[in-house]
Amino acid sequence: MRKDYHTHPQLMRVPDRIDRYAARAQELNIGALCITDHMPLSISSAADRIPKGQVGEYIRRVNDARERFDGVVDIRCGIELDYHPDFAGEIEDALAAGEFHHRLASSHMHLFYDPTREISWSTFAGLALENLCRATETNYFTAVAHLDMFRWAFTKPERFPMREDGYNWQDFEDLYREIFRNMKDRGLLLEINPHFAEKTMDLGRCYPERPLLDLAKSYGISFCYGSDAHGTDSVGAMLTELEADPDYGPALQTWERS
Numbered sequence: 001m002r003k004d005y006h007t008h009p010q011l012m013r014v015p016d017r018i019d020r021y022a023a024r025a026q027e028l029n030i031g032a033l034c035i036t037d038h039m040p041l042s043i044s045s046a047a048d049r050i051p052k053g054q055v056g057e058y059i060r061r062v063n064d065a066r067e068r069f070d071g072v073v074d075i076r077c078g079i080e081l082d083y084h085p086d087f088a089g090e091i092e093d094a095l096a097a098g099e100f101h102h103r104l105a106s107s108h109m110h111l112f113y114d115p116t117r118e119i120s121w122s123t124f125a126g127l128a129l130e131n132l133c134r135a136t137e138t139n140y141f142t143a144v145a146h147l148d149m150f151r152w153a154f155t156k157p158e159r160f161p162m163r164e165d166g167y168n169w170q171d172f173e174d175l176y177r178e179i180f181r182n183m184k185d186r187g188l189l190l191e192i193n194p195h196f197a198e199k200t201m202d203l204g205r206c207y208p209e210r211p212l213l214d215l216a217k218s219y220g221i222s223f224c225y226g227s228d229a230h231g232t233d234s235v236g237a238m239l240t241e242l243e244a245d246p247d248y249g250p251a252l253q254t255w256e257r258s
């Protein structure tokens, strides 16, 4: 069964969009749709974030949609958790509000980015991966979202004016290996995420990039798929292309059978 386990209908701001997401999932033969709006975070008021104090209401709205689409699409309640050790208390507050089927670990280092500070691509990548490595040492999560999404920031120099010293995954191989060991120990899934790739339909921009997919496989990591849809058209993005791919396809087939 096809499943999309990373979607942002922005449920607290646009309550009816979840129904459009479910209808789109049905069109694409996606049997299970997990809603994963962002946790409340004191330093961010992004539209896809649940406002502070409203996580219980968010869960109630997802479960209402679950009942409305019973027998059509299996709607599940998840959450995207922005990990940083300074915000562990805010993660615990969000998780205390109820049950979540899927808890995504995200290292959104751009939230902590200071444009006045001299920083290079490799420093930024290192900060993001160190932070993610700390996340995989906790027991908050069921999956790691967009492993190498910091690559996206390198394409936005006007917003993130960093010194372009290059990025190569092999420079961080030890850190990736530590992340995968932690994930294997805790049974965390690794997400295949086309959010950066879908605009250009370029599989080379998918997270994780191919060599990291192979490295994760060598640790016996299991995968999941999440479109990271921020609009109805992005539900199930690139799923057909990924399923047909010789590297991503077998990883997704195992997930679709589980």
Ligand SMILES: [Zn+2]
Binding pocket: 080, 106, 108, 145, 146
């Ligand atoms: Zn994210």
Ligand SMILES: [Zn+2]
Binding pocket: 006, 008, 080, 228
């Ligand atoms: Zn997301």
